[in-house]
Amino acid sequence: MSLFDWFANRAKSESPMQQRHQEREIADGLWTKCPSCGVLTYTKDLQANLMVCSECNHHLRVDSEERIQQLIDPQTWKPINEEVEPVDPLEFRDRKPYKDRLRDYQNKTHLKDAVQTGTGLLDGLPVALGVMDFRFMGGSMGSVVGEKLCRLIEYGTNEGLTVIIICASGGARMQEGMLSLMQMAKISGALERHREANLLYIPVLTHPTTGGVTASFAMLGDIILAEPKAMIGFAGRRVIEQTLREKLPDDFQTSEYLLHHGFVDAIVSRTQLKKTLANLISLHQPFYPVRHLQQSDSQELNHHTMNHHTMNHHQATQTPIQSFEQS
Amino acid sequence: MSKPRSFLLDFEKPLCELESRIEQIRELAQENNVDVSDQIAELEEKAEQLRQEIFSSLTPAQRLQLARHPRRPSTLDYIQAMSEEWFELHGDRHSSDDPALVGGVARLDGIPVVMLGHQKGRDTKDNVARNFGMASPGGYRKAIRLMEHANRFGMPILTFIDTPGAWAGVEAEKQGQGEAIAFNLREMFSFDVPILSTVIGEGGSGGALGIGVGDRILMFEHAVYTVATPEACAAILWKDASKSGQAASALKITAWDLKELGILDQILPEPSRGAHADPLAAAGVLKTVLKENLEELMQLTPGQRKERRYQKYRAIGQFQAA
Numbered sequence: 182m183s184l185f186d187w188f189a190n191r192a193k194s195e196s197p198m199q200q201r202h203q204e205r206e207i208a209d210g211l212w213t214k215c216p217s218c219g220v221l222t223y224t225k226d227l228q229a230n231l232m233v234c235s236e237c238n239h240h241l242r243v244d245s246e247e248r249i250q251q252l253i254d255p256q257t258w259k260p261i262n263e264e265v266e267p268v269d270p271l272e273f274r275d276r277k278p279y280k281d282r283l284r285d286y287q288n289k290t291h292l293k294d295a296v297q298t299g300t301g302l303l304d305g306l307p308v309a310l311g312v313m314d315f316r317f318m319g320g321s322m323g324s325v326v327g328e329k330l331c332r333l334i335e336y337g338t339n340e341g342l343t344v345i346i347i348c349a350s351g352g353a354r355m356q357e358g359m360l361s362l363m364q365m366a367k368i369s370g371a372l373e374r375h376r377e378a379n380l381l382y383i384p385v386l387t388h389p390t391t392g393g394v395t396a397s398f399a400m401l402g403d404i405i406l407a408e409p410k411a412m413i414g415f416a417g418r419r420v421i422e423q424t425l426r427e428k429l430p431d432d433f434q435t436s437e438y439l440l441h442h443g444f445v446d447a448i449v450s451r452t453q454l455k456k457t458l459a460n461l462i463s464l465h466q467p468f469y470p471v472r473h474l475q476q477s478d479s480q481e482l483n484h485h486t487m488n489h490h491t492m493n494h495h496q497a498t499q500t501p502i503q504s505f506e507q508s
Numbered sequence: 509m510s511k512p513r514s515f516l517l518d519f520e521k522p523l524c525e526l527e528s529r530i531e532q533i534r535e536l537a538q539e540n541n542v543d544v545s546d547q548i549a550e551l552e553e554k555a556e557q558l559r560q561e562i563f564s565s566l567t568p569a570q571r572l573q574l575a576r577h578p579r580r581p582s583t584l585d586y587i588q589a590m591s592e593e594w595f596e597l598h599g600d601r602h603s604s605d606d607p608a609l610v611g612g613v614a615r616l617d618g619i620p621v622v623m624l625g626h627q628k629g630r631d632t633k634d635n636v637a638r639n640f641g642m643a644s645p646g647g648y649r650k651a652i653r654l655m656e657h658a659n660r661f662g663m664p665i666l667t668f669i670d671t672p673g674a675w676a677g678v679e680a681e682k683q684g685q686g687e688a689i690a691f692n693l694r695e696m697f698s699f700d701v702p703i704l705s706t707v708i709g710e711g712g713s714g715g716a717l718g719i720g721v722g723d724r725i726l727m728f729e730h731a732v733y734t735v736a737t738p739e740a741c742a743a744i745l746w747k748d749a750s751k752s753g754q755a756a757s758a759l760k761i762t763a764w765d766l767k768e769l770g771i772l773d774q775i776l777p778e779p780s781r782g783a784h785a786d787p788l789a790a791a792g793v794l795k796t797v798l799k800e801n802l803e804e805l806m807q808l809t810p811g812q813r814k815e816r817r818y819q820k821y822r823a824i825g826q827f828q829a830a
């Protein structure tokens with residue numbers, strides 16, 4: 182029985198006035214129906230449970246704003262590079278000009294592009310966090326996503342921070358052509374330097390993570406986490422079905438499938454995500470005071486002692502890269 | 509130059525007709541012992557003009573046809589034409605040897621190098637065996653194994669890109685196609701030795717990029733490099749696969765487009781009717797250009813090369829920061 186059948190049945194026994202009242206409450210967002218099991222939950226309760234259905238454990242989509250609230254300690258989030266905005270380098274136009282698409286999504290989401298980046302404390306631990314937002318053109322990766330993630334990773338490398346990226350993307354943004362494809366290499370290069378500094382990087386794969394994002398930073402984590410039942414893959418399911426001319430198994434390209442085949446470390450319920458990340462980060466804090474290589478004393482100090490009281494907020498809001506070109 | 513009709517591209521037809529007319533006249537004249545050398549010279553000049561006209565004003569969709577031409581020289585053709593010594597190496601050392609991605613050790617004008625690239629088939633049977641140049645995760649893992657080998661022995665890495673894209677299939681997903689490509693992207697930034705990546709035919713998306721991180725990116729003039737095939741792009745953005753010509757133009761896939769976007773370092777000229785018309789000449793150009801670039805890159809320290817490689821990619825992208 183679908184939600185609407187269920188709702189209709191229920192509504193029959195109610196007076197027209199009650200019915201109208203409840204319909205309005207759904208429209209107003211007071212109630213949310215679970216797309217998986219159809220149960221209606223009071224939206225505030227659902228939000229308190231991090232948008233995880235308490236009936237069936239389905240993970241409903243969350244936007245970047247909610248995600249930051251879920252993961253970062255109150256009052257510690259410092260966004261960086263918020264001013265970076267997309268342009269239309271190819272003057273691309275399909276059925277609609279890319280410029281118009283950008284403007285529409287910007288109005289709808291109040292975001293400049295498909296990722297938010299910044300620093301903050303996660304259970305008191307300093308992190309550099311990138312959160313992709315699927316609402317903005319399907320979380321597609323163009324120049325802005327590439328640039329912001331690159332600056333975030335570079336900032337993390339310079340400051341000795343753990344980098345966490347919440348992935349949600351349909352892949353490279355076609356409207357920016359080859360510039361989009363090259364962001365895969367650019368971000369991977371930044372991750373190579375972060376890795377070279379023996380710093381921790383944890384991507385969290387959420388529904389859906391596909392294409393160019395899967396073939397770059399989503400799969401380059403020291404530890405890779407995934408939310409339950411997320412769709413994760415390189416090629417689109419439809420493309421594969423076309424070449425095979427047969428139906429694919431239901432669990433194909435799910436988090437569980439990737440876990441089974443060795444490409445993610447663990448599937449973590451969203452309600453446990455913050456705690457899990459905090460535990461993993463603290464497990465990777467150096468136990469012996471003298472650690473590796475070329476980090477300067479100040480960076481070393483930052484890395485070991487940054488906490489709620491010593492975190493330098495002023496520093497955190499500065500643009501990490503001064504030498505970028507504006508176009 | 510007579511070519512099987514099936515390989516003739518539409519836009520080549522007027523040129524081909526003119527060429528066969530010249531041939532006919534020549535034969536007739538010979539049979540009848542008439543001197544028509546003046547007329548023939550005139551016609552040949554006209555043919556040359558037409559050739560230049562056609563090949564200098566190709567649309568992106570026509571270039572795509574050339575890039576996919578069944579007679580276009582492949583990675584192995586170039587390797588064999590360019591190197592004095594060549595020893596192919598096989599296997600990813602995990603579980604497979606992908607024939608769609610080939611590589612090995614070679615000597616290029618005395619310099620030991622590692623060469624590798626996507627390999628399309630030279631005929632239908634070969635194409636099936638080589639999966640039309642669409643590499644599997646094992647192919648990308650073989651590639652990185654060979655590159656690590658090169659790095660250990662101080663051999664420059666020369667990669668050749670020619671693929672419609674990485675293989676999209678159940679096995680490929682199961683074996684981690686995304687992970688295999690991602691791993692290569694990151695590792696290629698770590699190598700001390702020079703890396704030159706050349707797009708010789710079709711540069712298709714992540715499957716191309718998976719062996720495409722280099723100190724310099726080179727591209728033949730009729731090659732293309734694209735974020736998604738124009739066919740796929742048309743199907744997704746226009747909801748109409750027949751709009752692939754429009755998509756090919758909109759996506760900016762030609763060498764000149766990519767040079768302007770700051771992605772490409774150098775465009776390699778092709779023989780007047782495309783690389784397939786004279787593969788040896790094309791290989792000669794490629795060899796010269798690779799050697800020139802290697803000589804320049806060898807002047808730098810490994811640290812300088814890595815820094816410049818990083819900065820090259822770091823600078824790619826357009827945005828505004830008000």
Ligand SMILES: [Zn+2]
Nearest residue numbers: 215218234237
């Ligand atoms: Zn539910």
